[in-house]
Amino acid sequence: MSTQTSNSPLVQLRSVTKTYTMGEVEVRAVRGVTLNIDRGEFVAIMGASGSGKSTLMNILGCLDRPTSGTYTLDGVAVADLSRKELAKLRNNKLGFVFQNFSLLARTSALENVELPMFYSYPLVSLRAQRQRAMQALDKVGLGDRYRYHSSQLSGGQQQRIAIARALVNRPQLVLADEPTGNLDTRTSAEVMGLFQELNESGITVIMVTHELDIAAYCKRQVVMRDGSVVSDTQKENRRIAIQEVDRLDHEKQKAKLA
Numbered sequence: 001m002s003t004q005t006s007n008s009p010l011v012q013l014r015s016v017t018k019t020y021t022m023g024e025v026e027v028r029a030v031r032g033v034t035l036n037i038d039r040g041e042f043v044a045i046m047g048a049s050g051s052g053k054s055t056l057m058n059i060l061g062c063l064d065r066p067t068s069g070t071y072t073l074d075g076v077a078v079a080d081l082s083r084k085e086l087a088k089l090r091n092n093k094l095g096f097v098f099q100n101f102s103l104l105a106r107t108s109a110l111e112n113v114e115l116p117m118f119y120s121y122p123l124v125s126l127r128a129q130r131q132r133a134m135q136a137l138d139k140v141g142l143g144d145r146y147r148y149h150s151s152q153l154s155g156g157q158q159q160r161i162a163i164a165r166a167l168v169n170r171p172q173l174v175l176a177d178e179p180t181g182n183l184d185t186r187t188s189a190e191v192m193g194l195f196q197e198l199n200e201s202g203i204t205v206i207m208v209t210h211e212l213d214i215a216a217y218c219k220r221q222v223v224m225r226d227g228s229v230v231s232d233t234q235k236e237n238r239r240i241a242i243q244e245v246d247r248l249d250h251e252k253q254k255a256k257l258a
C-alpha cells in the first residue's frame, strides 16, 4: 500500500461500471464512469433519483466494488487490497456523512464521535481518543453538548456530530451522501459552512445532492444521468455559506419588522 504519488489525483475512476443482478433482471446502476478528483477539490455529484449517485459513492467509499473498471485512491489500486487492507484504508483515509446522520441512539455525542477510533490503526489510547473526540466536537461547535444523546439534539446538531465523527480519524477524503437532505434551508447553509471550512483546511470533499441550491456551495459540479456523467463543470462564483446564513437571518429580521 505504499505506491502513492502525491501529485497524482486523489481519486481516479477508469470506465467504472456497477451492475446489480436481481434474479432475471440486471440493473446497470453505473455505466462507465471515468473521473479524476484532485486533492483539495469540493465536488457535488448531482442527478435525479436513480441516476447512480449513491452507487458511485459506495464505490468511492470502498463499501462496494465495481463490476468492471478500476478505482485508484491516493495511488492505491483498490481492487488489489484484501478485506483487511480495505478496512484499514477506509478507516484511515475516509470519512462518511449520511443523510440520516446514522448516529447511535442512547449513546452520547462524545461516544458517537469516539467510535471510529476503536477500529483505527495504529491503536489510539483511550485518553487520546477522548481528547481527539472533544477536539472534533469543538470544531463543529458542539463541545458543550458532548454528554447529550442524539434524541436530545436537533437535526442540524446531529449532522454536526456526524461530521465530527467523520473527522476524528483525520481523513483525506470526506464522502457525504445528501447530508442536508433532512435539514431546513438555514441549517443546511450552516452544515455547508462546516464542509466549506473543512475543505479550506485541505480535506477533499465529495458530496451527493440533488439540490441546485446545495451544489452551489461546491467548487465543481458533476451531473449523472442513467449511470453516466453527463456534465462536469467548475463553478466560478460559488456560494459562501457564512454569507448565506447572514443573508437568511437578515431577511428573517426584515420580515419580522415589516
Ligand code: ADP
Binding pocket: 020, 021, 022, 027, 028, 029, 047, 048, 049, 050, 051, 052, 053, 054, 055, 056
Ligand atoms: P441515486 O443515489 O442517484 O438515487 P442509486 O445509486 O441509489 O441512485 O441507484 C441507481 C440504480 O441502481 C437504481 O435503479 C436503483 O434502483 C438501483 N440499485 C441501487 N442499489 C441497488 C441494489 N443494492 N440492488 C439492486 N439495485 C440497486
Ligand code: MG
Binding pocket: 053, 054, 055
Ligand atoms: Mg442516493
